[in-house]
Each structure stands twice: as structure tokens, then as C-alpha cells.
Amino acid sequence: MGYTRRNSKIDWWMVGLYTALVCFGWVNIYSASLTEAQSLLDLNEIYGKQLLWILLSVVLIVFILAVESKFYERFSSLIYLFALVALLGLYAFGQTINGATSWYSFGGFSLQPSEFAKTATALALGKFVGDIQTNIKQWQDQWKSILIIGLPALLIIPQPDPGSALVYAAFILPLYREGLNYLFLSFAVALGLLFVGTLLLEVNGMLIVLLVLVMGYLWWQKRNRHRIKWGRLFVTWAMAIGFVYSVNYVFHSVFEQRHRDRINLVLGKAVDSNSIGYNTHQSEIAIGSGRWWGKGWLQGTQTKGNFVPEQHTDYIFSTVGEEWGFMGSTFLIMLFVALILRVLYRAEKQKSIFGRVYGYSVASIIFLHFFVNIGMVIGLLPTVGIPLPLISYGGSGLWGFTILLFIFIKLDSANYVNIS
């Protein structure tokens, strides 16, 4: 008999980083939404509501940690099904806010099920991949896992909330970690390159590039005296050309003008003469005016002047940049990097595949949000409406990420117990 620890061990690194992010987030929401000093728990004000959500998160955390850790694995399928039903139910009972039918409304508060569906999907994916019979290297299982990921995303797209659906792309990373063929990842990267390339060089330019690539390949194989795989080469080449031609169609017929504008802007193809990039431009000014140390809390003139729209939700990082300067915003980025790396580190330490896949999913989801949101606010990526985890205003988002992270903290704590 080996030594068994009685008490489970909670990873205080993750808890500490979580707490730091949430507190820092609220401080900035307070600044971004404050019109006049009032009581902190004024439920008519945004910061008051958020404070209530944060306090309730503590209760939520206690619950999550109190539940037996086996529960999450055992009931993952049920939780996943419940999430799907909740997403489906939106089509019948959903409430429309800002043009998207993504909310259930209870009295004065509304809940956004897509924020919780991420956790459910991560659990289900962990359970499926962790199953003894699953071999992610086989194509049947690959398609099944893609189905698990894709179903909620497909339900979210028509709400319409393409931003939230995009987050599901993050699940490719844990699958890749578990042995998904690198072809999937390189296929995705190739598609992305072809898409951007076609927009930049037009179809004809891209065809020339493809031709050069093929010639290069042939030359390389000849030089190294490898056999040339004509069949594969032809199929790949034909698919690439087909995709290049479809890009034009998708770009001009499927995308809406605002999508086209955003992409063109970031690619540098369009000069911003029509104030398409108003939000990004204003948030760049706000961030840029922060200099080294920022203007100080509650002192941001851009923030106070309401120049940046949605600055308590998707554009909250602009307030951070303006009021806390380079130091503060770099600090926030480091907090995020530290949290994600810590989650990854603990994920690698998991004994069960379930735990590892779940941990990886948590890290990937937080990473994707972090990447897309801050990338957008500082003008590196096109505008996509997704929040900054734990920082942006929104009860559903906060709860969603709290549940996502603390289930992992619970799983991780139980991981120690099994050491024998």
C-alpha cells in the first residue's frame, strides 16, 4: 500500500491567477461604465450587476469544488445533451438582444447558453477521447469528435453569433495533442493561407503562386531523386484551385459588406475612409494615449468620453491600455499567458486522458478568446465579437469561464489523490 493523501490538493496558482483577472476586470468595468459615483451594488448600473455576478461566482465555485470529481466525467454526456437542448430551445424561447437570439431572460437578468456549452463540449470531448475504445488516429473516431465539436457550433451560428461559434475551432488543439493527424492542422492552415492569399493577390495571382509551388515541388523531388506522387499532387492541386475560385464566391456572395470591410481593412487593402474601423481606431487611440504608466484609474479621457463603443464588453482592453498604460496592459497579458500555461502544465500532469483533454480544452478556449479579442482591440485582427475571458462585462461569460476553469481545478485536485 502506497501513501494516499487524504485531502485533495487545489492548485492555488490557477485560483490566484483567476482571482487576479476577475478583480482587475471589475476595476476596469467600473471605470468604463461609471457615470457618477454611486453605491457599488447599484443593480441598475453595469458595474453593480457585474459585482453581483462575481459574488455569485464564489458560491458557484464552492458548489463545483464540493461535487465529487467523478461526477463530471460520468455525467458529461448528459451535460452535453442538456447544453444542446438549451441551444435548440433558443429558437423557440430565446430573447433577442442586439440582433442575436442568444439569451434566455429571467426577470432582469439574461443567460447566454452558448457560454456554458463550451464547458459541456469540453467534457464530452474529454469523455469520448478518453474512452478506452476510442482511437483518435482512426478516421471514424476523428469524425465523431469533429461532430461533438461541430454540433453546438452549428446551433450557434444562425443565432447569429459567428464569434461564439468560432471559439469551437479551439478544440482542434486538444485533438491534435491526442494524436490527430497533423494533416488536419496543416489543412486548416493551408486554407487560411489560400484565403488570405486569394484576397491579396486576386485569383490569377494565386494561380501563379500555386503553379510556382508545384514547379518547386517537382524540382525538389527530382533533385533529391524522390518518386513524384502524381496522383496526390494532382488532387491537392485541383482542390487548391477549386478553393481559390470559391473564395471569390464566398467573399462576395456569402459574406456581408461589413465582414468584407473588416477583412479588407486588416489586410491593408482598404484605406479606412468610411469609418469602418471606427471602433478599432478609437480603441487604438485610447490604448496609445496610455503611454508607460497610463492615465490612472478613472482618469481615462477616451474611456470617459465614450469614444470607444462597447468598451465594457468586447473593448474592455482599451480601458486597461488607457488607464494602466504599457505596464498595466503588459501585466494583464502576462496574467493571461501565465494562466493558460499553468492550465496546460497541469493538463500534462493528468493521469487520465479525460482530464488531460479537458485541461487542454480549457487552455485552448481561453487562449482563442484572448488571442481574438486582444488582437482585435489592438488592431491586428478583423473585428469579431467575442469577449475577453473573466475581464469583459457579462454574467454568462464570467460564469461560463468560472465553471470551465474550476471543473478543471477540481479534476486536477483529485488527480493527486490517486497517487498511490
Next chain:
Amino acid sequence: MRKNLLFVLVLMVGLIFIGRLFYLQIYDSSYAKLSDNNAIRTVFDYPQRGYIYDRNGVLMVANQPSYDVMVIPRNMKALDTTEFCSLLNLTKEKFISAINRAKRYSPNLPSVVVAQLTKSEFAGLSEKMYKYQGFYIQKRSLRDYQVNHSSNVLGYVSEVNDYTIKMNPEYQMGELIGAAGVEKQYERILRGQKGIKYLQKDNFNRDIGPYKNGAFDVPSQRGTDITLTIDSQLQAYGESLMVNKRGGIVALDPKNGEILALVAAPNYDPALLVGRKRSKNFTKLYYDTIAKPLFDRVLQGEYPPGSPFKTLTALVALEEKVITPSDYVSCYGSYNYGGAKPMGCHEHQTPLSLTGGIAHSCNSYFASAYRKTIDKYPTPQEGIERWRQHLRSFGLGDYLGYDLPAGNKGLIPDADFYNRYYQYPKYRWYTPATISNAIGQGEVLLTPMQMVHFTSVIANRGHFYTPHIIKKIGLTDSIPKRYTTRQNTTIDPKHFDPIIEGMADVYRYGTASKPFIGIPGIEICGKTGTAENYIKLDGKRMQLTDHSVFISFAPKEDPKIALAVFVENGYWGSRWAGRIAGLMTEKYLRDSISRKDMERYVLGGSLMNEYEKPYSGKPFKINQ
């Protein structure tokens, strides 16, 4: 490799972000300067609202410049209040209360001190503004109406209220928003996008030009123009015909559902709701609770439709195969359905077939057809539901889905309605209890918009397009698909022929033939209506003079215009509504009027004394 990919990715992204932040915050100092209050003034550049045109390209609504004096309380410095007040032409008390209100709203955001200065006031003020820190002049554009009609269609623009600002953070205090009519419906399109200008200031707080030649400015984007389906001339003519009457006229093009005219009477000049007199005028219109000029009678008024509804009764009966066009029904002045008092009818020849029934508007004919329809089913509940289902396929009893932000559902009662009313199952009710529905009285209520809508369904022999007022957005013809999708009713197209024939007979020998109120040379199909109505005044129910109702479409073989005319308390249908319908038809199809006699009659007629009767406090007689 597999284990490290995400690690590396996260670190890389973190480094790229920090690098970008270094560029924005430390390396490039121009961003920092932009938000510096003492060196740079940031002003919003408000776009012009999109113009509104009529179907023939006539400009209906344009813009005029206007200037607001704004304040950001936080930036205020000590100032010579007396001098400033005299410049602004304002009393000291008003000035102080405006400043206090601004402080309450927000110390950091701009608020309006004086709204909508005239050009000359602006010229005198602009040179001296630099003396008053924290104050500046904001240019906006106000509506400039090119027409003095169509206020119910165009709507108006007003300052955003606190609620809207809270719900839509893109609006700020003092900004304008479409608050009714087309202005509200197409706000997002008309509004454009506001821009931002950065002006360099000297140390006397004077603007000395754009910062860095405007490199950081975000230009405003002008709102998109829209073209309406309204015919401005026809609309103006309709409004002139409705002077001194209450009610409305709606004209549709049955071929595509375009609204040609939407006249609500009484109406007001849209220019009343622009400029500094706006709020005074608005209050006056708003508190006129008797004439209710802000109440759009054609979209919101729910009236008993009266006899035009008989066409629908007949169509449902034909579809249910309980009557045929060649069945004759006798009528000896009344229809006895077993009630306390038989349903009265007027003098006409007897017996009548369907076409004759419509032409002479025989109550007995349609009461019997309605009764047969309902009684075809084992219980009156099932019968009513079936009848309602047919009417619902016309879109009646619900919002029609047109693109104007006002309207009412009307009422097509269902079985539950009568069950509740008669306390079923404690008491039972049978078809005769609902018999008045047959002739458009009873419980049925329709808006004039719904009436013209079913008229255009008849003109089309069973299909329709959702009525709409948008013709073009910008320069493209593309309007939402729901307005170009053909929809069908549950009635077989073949059943419409006898109805249309009957409506033509209305002019040939029926209720619109003596006196003849048609237009020589144009074959119009119409149907008169005389709708009994009651009001409750001080808790007392009283009957008022009947409403004069008329529906029509023309020309018969190739319908180009469908009309519904409703004249409150105008007595019988052909007296006012029928004549107005004829005049409108000719105006639209020929652009000239041959029936000058009819035009004189309508233009000279007034119903004002009729409207005063119930409020005079004296006993009065109706239907005189």
C-alpha cells in the same frame, strides 16, 4: 512537438501583443496626443441624414444645417456668465439650470446648452466661442421638408431620450433619431455614421486647423437615400380631399404590394416638428385627444369594415362550397335569423344571385351565406375556426408585416372569443349570435390598411405581396425578400370571378350607380359600405352617424390601383368614400380629373359639425 505546439503558440502571441502595445503606447506618440484635451479638440462630425424620395424621384425630405451650443462640464473654466448669456440670448436662470442638467447627465460627456441656433445667431457666436472653455458649437443637420404633407408616412426626427441611450450606447445625448414613420423604420439606413475630427488648439483655446492634416480623422459617412413607393402627388391630392374629414385613404399597387398613398386625416405639416418650435408644436399635437393628429387612422384605427367585408363572406362560402354563384336568395327587407329583431335590409329587387347581392349589397344574401358556412360544421366553434382560418390566410386579424412602425391587428374573432363572451359551456351559443360578422359589423374589426390589402387580393384573384413602402435603398432596387415573395390565400382563384363581376356591377346598376360616382372610360370595381358605430363617452354608449366606407380597384381587367377609403361618420358609402375613391383612381391613372362635379363636392364638404355633436353636450340626431 505535439506537447509543445500550444505552449509555443501562447508565448508567441503574448510576445507579439506586447510588441504591438509597445508600438502603440511608447514608440508612436501621435496616439497619445490625440486624447490630450489642452492641445487637441475632439469633435464629432455628424453626417447628413439620407434624403427621402417618392416613387417618381420627387425629393420629399432634405436637410438643413443647424448649430447646437454644447458643454462638457469637466472642461469648464470660470467665465463671464452675464456676457455669455447675452450672447446666447438666454436668461441667467435658464443657463444655470442647463449647466446643472448637463452635470447631472455626465461631467465628461457633451450636453446641449442651447439647441438649434439659426444661421445668424451662429455667425455672431462662433468668433467668440474660444473665450468659453468647455463650450463649443456642434454642427448637426436637421430635416428640411420639401412637402407639406405625408407627415404620417415620413414620421419625424427627435432628440434621443435617456432610455434609447441606455439601450443603444452608440447614441449620445443631443443626437437625433428617427422617432416615427419611415424615419424610425429606416433609421439605420438613413442615419449614416458619425465621424470624428481632431482640431489643433493654440494656447488661447482657439482652433488652428486639423491635427496632422486630418490624418487621424474619421470622416463621417452620409446616410443612404431611400426611395418610397409613395406617389407624392397622389398623396397630396388625397390629403386635400380629406380636409375637414376624419379617416383615411390607402392606395396599393396590387401587382407588387407597393403603397401608393397613405393618407390619414387629420394630418399636420411635417415642418412643424423641426427646429426650436418643435417641442411646443409636438405637445399641441400630442394633447389633441379628440382629433388625434398623431394617431395614424389608416394603420392604427380599427373599424367595423361594414359591407365591403361581404366580398370575403362570399369568397369563404364559395370555397366551402355552401353556395354557388347562380344560387338565388330572396329578401323582403330583412333577414330573420331568430333574433329579437331581424337584420334589416334596404330596398332592392329580389331574388338576387351573388353578383346582384354584391351590387345591391343585400344583407340577407350574405347573412344566409355566412350561416351556411358556419353551420356546415357540427359545432359553431368549428365553423368559426374554419371561417377564421380562411380570413387569416389573407393576413387579416394580424399585423400585415409592412415596413412602418405603427399598426394594429384588427380583430377576426375565434371560437374562444365567443366561448368567453357567452360563458361557454355554462351557456351555449349558435351561429346567429355571430351573424353580424357576415356584413362586416358585429365583432369583426379591420384597419383601413387591411381593407385595401384584401381588396388587392381580390384584384389579384387570390394572391398578394406584403404591402410595403420601400422602393429603393440607395441606388439599388434590392428590397427585403419578404416584400417580393408572392403569397397565396386558401381561396381558389376561380371563385374571384363572380365577386369581381359583382363589384363591377356596383357601378353598373348597384349602390354606386345612382348617382353614378364612377369615372367614364375607366372600369372600376368597387364596394360601398355604411358602417354602424358606437362610442363610449363619459361611460355612456351612444351611436354616432355611420362611417362612409369604400373599397375599389381599377382597371378591372388589369388592376393598377386598389383603394380603401374610410370617412368617419360620413354616413353612406357612396356619399364621401366612394367619390373620393373615384377621384383618387382617376388622379393616379390619368393624372387629371374629369369629374370636376365630384371634386367640388368633396373639396367643399366638411364633417366638422358632425364630429362636434357628441361633445356639444346637447342631444343630437345621427344619420342626417
